[in-house]
Amino acid sequence: MSRNHKTGAETGFWARLRDVRLWLALFLPGLAVTAGMCFVHWSQPGWLAFLDYKVYDVLLRQRPKPPLSGRVAVVDIDEKTLAEVGQWPWPRYQTALLLGRLKQYGVSAVGMDMVFSEPDQTSPERIRRQLGALGVDMGFTGLPEGLRDNDKLLADNLAGGPFVLGYFFTFDRQDSAAAREGCQLPPPRLTVRRAPGAADRPLQISQAEGAVCPLPELTASGRWAGFFNSFPDHDNIVRWVPLTIGYKGAPYPSLAAATLMRAFGDKGAVLFVEQNPYGGQDMSLRLDLGEMGMRSIPLDRHGRVLLDYRGPARTFPYISAADVMQGRVPQEALAGKIVFVGTSARGLQDVRATPLDQSCPGVEAHATVAEMVLTDRFLRHPIDGWYIELLLTGLFGLWVTVQMMFTRSLWVGASALLAGAGMWWVSAWSMNAMDFHLSPLAPLMALAVNFTLLTFLKFLLEERQKRFIQSAFGHYLSPAVVDQIVAEPDKLTLTGEEKEVSVLFSDVRGFTTISEKLSPTQVVALLHEYLTPMTRLVTEHSGTLDKFIGDAVMAFWNAPLDVPGHPREAVLTALDMLRELDRLNQGFKARYGFEISIGIGLHLGSVRVGNFGSEDLFDYTIIGDNVNLCSRLEGLTKFYHQRLLVTQAMRDAAGEGFTWQEVDRVLVKGKHEPVTIHTLRDGALEGELRDELERWAHGLSRYREGCFREALEIFEALGRAPGGDLYGLYAERCRNYIANPPGPDWVCVFEHTSK
Structure with a gap:
């Protein structure tokens, strides 16, 4: 559970940002100013063009001058x-x-x-x-x-x-x-040629x-x-001169x-017209200089260079x-x-x-x-540059808006100065090294206007904000827990305390591959649709959301307040998450054409829980060996083809009413003591499921006794059961041990050397 906040009477802006009215009071004006600056850049009023000329002149004066050709x-x-x-x-x-x-x-x-x-x-x-x-x-x-x-x-x-x-x-x-x-004029000596796909419309x-x-x-x-x-x-x-002008239907x-x-x-002169990606037309004047080769002179839509x-x-x-x-x-x-x-x-x-x-x-x-x-050296300011300037105007405006929402104005001012200097440097570098004029004017104006306006608004809003702890913890804990923390602020100490907690790690499998199939907007929407109900299930079962790690979720129970029966609540949360995922996958299949799968690890153990960090910035979280073990356990779900894995400690503490299946005894990376891990099976322990688990237990016993041929027969027979991937994994182990028998010091513990 990551929370950045200040101590004492000084309140942190990050926490207060959870207030919707405050969020709108900063974001919407920033968005409006950014949109306005984009519109100004789009419409190019005379005053903006005048300022843009002056900025261009300064950049041109700074541009290194190459030696003359002497011709x-x-x-x-x-x-x-x-x-x-x-x-x-x-x-x-x-x-x-x-x-x-x-x-x-x-x-x-x-x-x-x-x-x-x-x-x-x-x-x-x-x-x-x-x-x-x-x-x-x-x-x-x-x-x-x-x-x-x-x-x-x-x-x-x-x-x-x-x-x-x-x-x-x-x-x-x-x-x-x-x-x-x-x-009477001589022949124009210019031929108009259009690239394939260029619209045959009058030149501008x-x-x-x-x-x-x-x-x-x-x-x-x-x-x-x-x-x-x-x-x-x-x-x-x-600054510009025309290289061609139309007269009596011909370019001269x-x-x-x-x-x-x-x-x-x-040797030939061609006014070449080609379609650009934005629906307009780009022009160039192409001259054949004989042994010096062809020269393509970039022109704007008015035929100017x-x-x-x-x-x-x-x-x-x-x-x-x-x-x-x-x-x-x-x-x-x-x-x-x-x-x-x-x-x-x-x-x-x-x-x-x-x-x-x-x-x-x-x-x-x-x-x-x-x-x-x-x-063969030309300065270019094509339509691409104009759209890049428009994009940078929007990005700079939104960037300073978000910065003002999350950071103190002093630091925003310093970063804005650095960003402005960086924008100027990029423009100078673009002109000097790339012969490409990229005007910094509109992005710098968006940066300056947004910073000035939002600094004033933020000052007014911070004067009116008095809530701290409710905003800092409200999205992570139930209201009752927040109220108790407010009543007992001494809990917010840096030292923390030793406590037994139930820890949950969940992660979407193959999310990088999934992301490659979607646009960035779709990835954000998918994560929102998935994480919202999952985190809601954590809080409904009295859990504490620790943090999001990309698409992964970390949560724990029994802190900051005691939760009776927290191991059982953690197991029930995991089951509800798997059921909720099955429901979500129906919509994902319809909208995106695929389903997602997750792995969940659960462990019970002692950890250090509290606020860790500096005096000014800290996170309320848990640390310790047992946290790392739970993370490793979630990673093993892919190896054993299971959606849920729990440790022996969690299984023993969860109570009655669950159907467990032992999976393995493992030594995870970074640990020196083996751990027995289990998975949870759907349904009551009766009928075919009882028979399957009894045969599995018998096969597992023969495997651990070193009777690999007998165990192999059992696992191969079980391969057609619902847990076939696990059984196939053990069948492959048996075949390897039959071919390469283990030594006398074999303890039937599988060591995992990767996370």
């Missing part, structure tokens, strides 16, 4: 370039010169984070036509034909080069009306209404283009994706565009590189905030995507 560079239109070349936008021949130089350096691909959507107003031919409208006829002397139109010059440089033009999509219907007119990627495109002659020459839209979060920080690649495809010869920034601004090599145009850059700085042309000049306003830097050139988002693909 990505940024050609920067910086302040130095504007000072040397002139203000932006340049005449297109300057851009053509920059691209021509990059081609000479042997770059593998160039992505241009800009759009050439308007004709170059500085082209000599366009100036001549504009002046002609004013009546001025201007001619050219010595100007080559190829330099008269800057747009055509740029288009000629784009042809056959590793260049990817930029454009951007628009999403407002009114603003997109003009953008749709005459907008962003759908553009229009696009601001490069000039048609540039598109016709370049043939490669990608959008450079970015969608900052609500706090204007760029981003500038980074298109540049990678161009760098590796367009989570940016794994390699550092703050200018983490990648920045090369001034002026130095490129003037040939001042070493060949090895650009040869074979994937280059993105962007700008960091303050006046051009292409600056974004990232989790690592509040002022980062927007071109670094494209460079980061390329670096992630080349190194």
Whole structure:
């Protein structure tokens, strides 16, 4: 009988928890808060998303940054370039010169984070036509034909080069009306492929209404283009970028994706869609990088990738565009590189905030995507992670609720701090070691809110609780016994007393195997259905429930109060338990498809009974050799194929009215004196049962006299009787002794070497 409680006037919360109103007063609010936090995580309101962003930023800053691949560079239109070349936008021949130089350096691909959507107003031919409208006829002397139109010059440089033009999509219907007119984009170069079993339903990627495109002659020459839209979060920080956007029924690649495809010869790009276990769809962008192998870029349902920034601004090599145009850059700085042309000049306003830097050139988002693909290292926050966060939110909330119900607030606070630190460590480890973003925000909020609320409620409730002993013992003893203990509190001493008691051990056979056939919920329900009536039978027969050991029950009689005739009460309890099990098995067979069997051991002997433990925490229980013997006896029920085994002492003290059958003389593990054990047979000692037991007694006598052949004949003849398993066991012993006769010191005691 396990009871944790305090001494004196200080009352223990475990004991008072038996009060139903107190239980509900803590558990239900904790359950409600936990459910509320799960709902908040499910619905993702704006304030929670904002906090989640900040937690993600902190984790990302702590994430170790791997070395760069060295294959990505940024050609920067910086302040130095504007000072040397002139203000932006340049005449297109300057851009053509920059691209021509990059081609000479042997770059593998160039992505241009800009759009050439308007004709170059500085082209000599366009100036001549504009002046002609004013009546001025201007001619050219010595100007080559190829330099008269800057747009055509740029288009000629784009042809056959590793260049990817930029454009951007628009999403407002009114603003997109003009953008749709005459907008020509290269083929999307993306193929949608669905895994077997994936539902053929529309993708949830962003759908553009229009696009601001490069000039048609540039598109016709370049043939490669990608959008450079970015969608900052609500706090204007760029954490995700789309790698594909839908337009006119087809998915189009981003500038980074298109540049990678161009760098590796367009060996294939697939937008792969597969069904996830939660009924939704997971997407990935699969790029073939030739000798580097296939890359699968994880996308969210909107077609976005989570940016794994390699550092703050200018983490990648920045090369001034002026130095490129003037040939001042070493060949090895650009040869074979994937280059993105962007700008960091303050006046051009292409600056974004990232989790690592509040002022980062927007071109670094494209460079980061390329670096992630080349190194095959991606941050993932898939739907699995979202459900894991939801599960942890519920578990943390329920865990702190249960802790508050059973433990002092101070210890709960300490354990909650440790749990919170552990959750943060798991999130950091998941991001750093597994590249998996697992947000700790909702679980930590459930932990903190539940602890704060329940600490306040527990303080109020403990002020109102005055009962101690009734709550501590009420579920284990009859009301009369509890009343007597309350009247005589001196019984609650640590020293205990020597007393003769009847001890019962019962255990479900093969419970581990049974548990494997059931769900955890069914296992709990099965144990509840079985243990409730069994423990009720103990208390109805004036017994004391000591403890549950998994599916096992330990009980004793004659303590803390004297119970007249307690050996007989113990035997009657065992019989009632077996009858109750037969009734329960009818329901178990119908609900679970199987029956359970138990073994019961009974013994009578002297033990030490009392409260054992420390000054603050102790159990009311029994200890001693006779307790261990009873436990061993219950274990022997499997060996002898009996449901009930009792010692000679219990048989002699139980009184009249029972039909006993001697089973064996044994020496159990850990004991030095043999014990005679018996079982109980159903029915009165008459008729066939009398004849069976008389023949058994005769066979047992011949066996102990060493007449094994005569005993074998008797046991084999009895093998068809109801106790056939026991008789078969003895028949096998006889055969062994016939083949290997025992020595002269044989005392007919069977020694069991295991529990």
